[in-house]
Amino acid sequence: MRERIDGASLAQALIHAATSINLQKQQINELNVFPVPDGDTGTNMSLTISTAAAELKKKQPRTVSDVAATNASALLRGARGNSGVILSLLFRGFSKAVKDKETIDGRDLAIALDFGVAAAYKAVMKPAEGTILTVSRLAAARAADAARKAPNDPEGVLEAAIAEGQVALEHTTEMNPVLKKAGVVDAGGKGFLVILQGMLDSLRGVPMPEEAGEGAKSENKTDYAAIAAEEITFTFDTVFIVRKTTNKGLEPFEAYLNSIGDSLVIGEDDDCFKVHVHTDIPGAALTEAQKYGTLELAKIENMRTQAEDLAAGRHIQSTDDLEEDDHDHAPEQPKVAAPEKKYGVVAVAAGEGLAAVFKDLGADGVISGGQTMNPSTDDIMREIDATPAEIVFVLPNNGNIIMAAQQCIPLAEGKKVVVLPTKTIPQGISALMMMDPEADEETNTAAMTEAIGRVHTSEITYAARDSDFDGFAIKRGDYLALTEHQLFGTDRKLDKLLRRLAESDNQQNAEFINIFYGEDVSDKEAQKALALFTECCPNAEITLLSGGQPVYYYMISAE
Numbered sequence: 001m002r003e004r005i006d007g008a009s010l011a012q013a014l015i016h017a018a019t020s021i022n023l024q025k026q027q028i029n030e031l032n033v034f035p036v037p038d039g040d041t042g043t044n045m046s047l048t049i050s051t052a053a054a055e056l057k058k059k060q061p062r063t064v065s066d067v068a069a070t071n072a073s074a075l076l077r078g079a080r081g082n083s084g085v086i087l088s089l090l091f092r093g094f095s096k097a098v099k100d101k102e103t104i105d106g107r108d109l110a111i112a113l114d115f116g117v118a119a120a121y122k123a124v125m126k127p128a129e130g131t132i133l134t135v136s137r138l139a140a141a142r143a144a145d146a147a148r149k150a151p152n153d154p155e156g157v158l159e160a161a162i163a164e165g166q167v168a169l170e171h172t173t174e175m176n177p178v179l180k181k182a183g184v185v186d187a188g189g190k191g192f193l194v195i196l197q198g199m200l201d202s203l204r205g206v207p208m209p210e211e212a213g214e215g216a217k218s219e220n221k222t223d224y225a226a227i228a229a230e231e232i233t234f235t236f237d238t239v240f241i242v243r244k245t246t247n248k249g250l251e252p253f254e255a256y257l258n259s260i261g262d263s264l265v266i267g268e269d270d271d272c273f274k275v276h277v278h279t280d281i282p283g284a285a286l287t288e289a290q291k292y293g294t295l296e297l298a299k300i301e302n303m304r305t306q307a308e309d310l311a312a313g314r315h316i317q318s319t320d321d322l323e324e325d326d327h328d329h330a331p332e333q334p335k336v337a338a339p340e341k342k343y344g345v346v347a348v349a350a351g352e353g354l355a356a357v358f359k360d361l362g363a364d365g366v367i368s369g370g371q372t373m374n375p376s377t378d379d380i381m382r383e384i385d386a387t388p389a390e391i392v393f394v395l396p397n398n399g400n401i402i403m404a405a406q407q408c409i410p411l412a413e414g415k416k417v418v419v420l421p422t423k424t425i426p427q428g429i430s431a432l433m434m435m436d437p438e439a440d441e442e443t444n445t446a447a448m449t450e451a452i453g454r455v456h457t458s459e460i461t462y463a464a465r466d467s468d469f470d471g472f473a474i475k476r477g478d479y480l481a482l483t484e485h486q487l488f489g490t491d492r493k494l495d496k497l498l499r500r501l502a503e504s505d506n507q508q509n510a511e512f513i514n515i516f517y518g519e520d521v522s523d524k525e526a527q528k529a530l531a532l533f534t535e536c537c538p539n540a541e542i543t544l545l546s547g548g549q550p551v552y553y554y555m556i557s558a559e
Helices: 007-029 041-059 064-078 081-097 106-123 132-149 154-175 177-182 187-203 251-260 282-289 303-311 319-324 352-360 377-386 402-406 425-433 441-454 494-502 523-536
Strands: 236-244 261-268 272-279 293-302 341-349 365-368 389-395 416-419 456-462 467-469 472-474 479-483 486-491 512-517 541-546 554-558
Touching (some): 007 064, 041 081, 041 187, 081 132, 106 154, 132 154, 132 187, 251 261, 341 352, 341 377, 341 425, 352 365, 352 425, 352 541, 377 402, 389 425, 389 441, 479 494, 486 494, 494 523, 512 523
Parallel strands (some): 341 389, 389 416
Antiparallel strands (some): 261 272, 467 472, 512 554
């Protein structure tokens, strides 16, 4: 039986936990109570802790204190969505409890879990029961009981915490009315227990689970010694990483790459994709890739030259050699922009049209993100740093991004950050329109906050799975209408659902209506929607705009 946990063991436990939740993230996503395609709790928690795992692998801290501090710092900056932020808070408290400790026993572990719960509860304005907070609190309480009986058995303490957490998780269905309607347990609580179980498995020597379908991440290097130059069909071994800025499927891109090369492997996660292909025209592959996102890294090597060098017994030139020369090819780290004006604005939006609207209204930076692709705290922080203003207003425009944005407030250097609680794109647009460059901060904050409350938002998306929710028998592929993110209605016909929305009180009482249509809606279909709203809402001034947003066919604001 292990009596103490050292730094190396804790680091390995956290890395093991990151792998465990990555394997189960889709199962956790499917616990989302709404059948819309934004059940991203598992994805957000996985991406959050994976950031920490990568940092632990790179830095290899030695003591428990150093491991916990490295983990907490990486989690904070990598936090995505509310679930990711709460996870970072749980481990931030954990880190404070083990500060200056080289190793910890069962009692220390129980105290650290309790500190984590306290940090999370303190940061959440209105803690709700039947959530990850409930699961973590009851798990920590059981850990404390186990530690009193066996203070030198950290594995036993963690096992007891998980067992109690599982009981609490089952009870979340009854504690939370929304979960009860959907008949599921809390996704965040489930994710937290998967992480704790991964840590326990590691401490007990259970082998690291294999990440099925992730093979592209461990890139296979070409065996040039086995290849003659004349056997090489395509010249350039091309590898690159693209960070997604759209929600487009990669099938057309895959077909294109197969048409210009071979040996194609594409590895994909929610944020980015990595490509390996042999081709004669690597520039064309990179240009086509930019239709799907922002190119981050690329490596292009001439396999014919390498084969000739190998045959002649010469050193094979590789892009890896660039790291060994006297030049620093790494890009400069972005610096904090010095204030040039009083106010700046950073907004989150998905879709070129929506980004253009925010830019036209004066936003300094627009972060690509929203439903299914929540930006991390670090993503938001980079835009804040790049904004040359004394005070930066942040418009998250999504309820699941607000907490990640709020984590930026203490991180900002040389400027003040004000996060406005915008939960929808229309709220963000209305808030931005009320900002007055000449007014003081308090006046601006009040005016922008008031504007948020005047906007009514409706959205149309699709059902990602069958569901029986709140009296609606929903089938996969149904069109779903939401008002303020609450289910308004469903239909198999999009035009019927649009008409019902147009005839609802929010639209009938509105003076101004803006219709933003998404990337999957043609101009012709959008014009039909405009005509329908013009017919149903004769007293409103109606504007049709191409938002280009993924996931949602239409976003409709009424004021």
